[in-house]
Structures are given as C-alpha cells and as structure tokens.
Amino acid sequence: MNEVNLNVAQSQQSIVAVNKVLKNTYLLLGFTLAFSAFTAFLSFDAPPISPWIFLIGAYGLLFATHRLANSSWGLLTTFGFTGFMGYGIGPLIGFLLSTQSGSEIVLTALSGTAFIFFGLSGWALVSQKDFSFLRGFIAAGCLVLLAAIIISLIWQMPALQLAMSVAFMFFSSAIILYQTSEIIHGGERNYILATITLYVSLYNIFMSLIHLLMAFSGDD
Secondary structure (H helix, E strand, C coil), rough: CCHHHHHHHHHHHHHHHHHHHHHHHHHHHHCCCHHHHHHHHHHHCCCCHHHHHHHHHHHHHHHHHCCCCCCCHHHHHHHHHHHHHHHHHHHHHHHHHCCCCHHHHHHHHHHHHHHHHHHHHHHHHHCCCCCCHHHHHHHHHHHHHHHHHHHHHHHCCCCHHHHHHHHHHHHHHHHHHHHHHHHHCCCCCCCHHHHHHHHHHHHHHHHHHHHHHHHCCCCC
C-alpha cells in the first residue's frame, strides 16, 4: 500500500512539474514575442543589419542564453536575444507594411505561423505522443541548414533561398513537436531553454512564410 501511495505521489509531483514548465514556457514565450514585436517596430525605418552581423549577433546571444539558462541572467539574455531578432527583421516588416500587398503578406505569415504553432502544440499536448524519435532528424537538419545559410550568404541563389524556406518550415515544425513532447514527458525542465527553442522555431516559420509569399507574389 505504501508503495502504491508513493507511486501516486510521484505521479502527482510529475504532473505538477510538467504543468509548471508549460505555464512558465508559454508565459515567457508570450512576453518575448511581444518584446520582439516592439523592437521590430522601433527598427521599421532603420537600415537593414548586415547578414553576417545578424548571424554572429544571433548565435552569440543564443549561446549566452544557453550558458546562463540556469540563472536569473538567462532571462536577461533571453530578452536580449529575442529583442535583437525582432530588431533585425524590423526594416523588412516596416517596408512590407508600407505597401498594400506587403501588409497582406505579413498578416498571412502571422496567421499561418499561429495556425502551425497551435496546431502542432495542440497535437503534442492532446495526443501525449513521444516525439523523441525526431532527435536524430533535428540534429542532422541543423547541420545541413547551417551549411545552407553560409552558402546562401556567399552565393545568392533564388532557388536555394526557396528550398531553405521550405526546409526551415519542416525543420521548425519538427522542433515544436519535439520540444513540447520533451516538456510533457519530463525531458525538459528548464523553461528558459524551452522558450528559446520554441521562439526560434516560430521565428523560422514566420520568416519562411514571408519569403515564400514574397516569391509567389512577385515582390521578392
């Protein structure tokens, strides 16, 4: 009987821990998205950031956030990273919003990103399925996409850009399923790391949709 009670108590503690991580993750994700939108608004009329500077700044802040994720400084670097990402895309968003077709592109990309995120997150939460099998695909995809980013910065090839946009959408969708599953099944207990992972996935999906919609509308 004591063993049964112990198992029940452990199960209840696990559920409480999962709910706490989920709550903190989605709360922080909401704040970081709002902060990114604010910094993007501030840079609407700013000159575009050099792709190399953007890449170095983004990965530098991302590395710092991972190193400090277990301390209160991790929250500071989280907002620093997401604010930098928002500021970096502000000039593009500002330009698009100044045109009629561009406004439709931004709104469609936002709607599509929200639909994908809530759809995938809802699937993982409701089904309780273990998506840990995606770990190998994500690791390999990360290396391939990183190499593709570097190549695209050196050689401008429209076909490669479109292929990367599609690849980033599938890659980021897999990460959303994997990260949500990790939280549910106890593999992720750090809400800062979970937030950063989901934020990057949302950013990649949004920017991929922007690029694809611009290409198909003839504005790219």
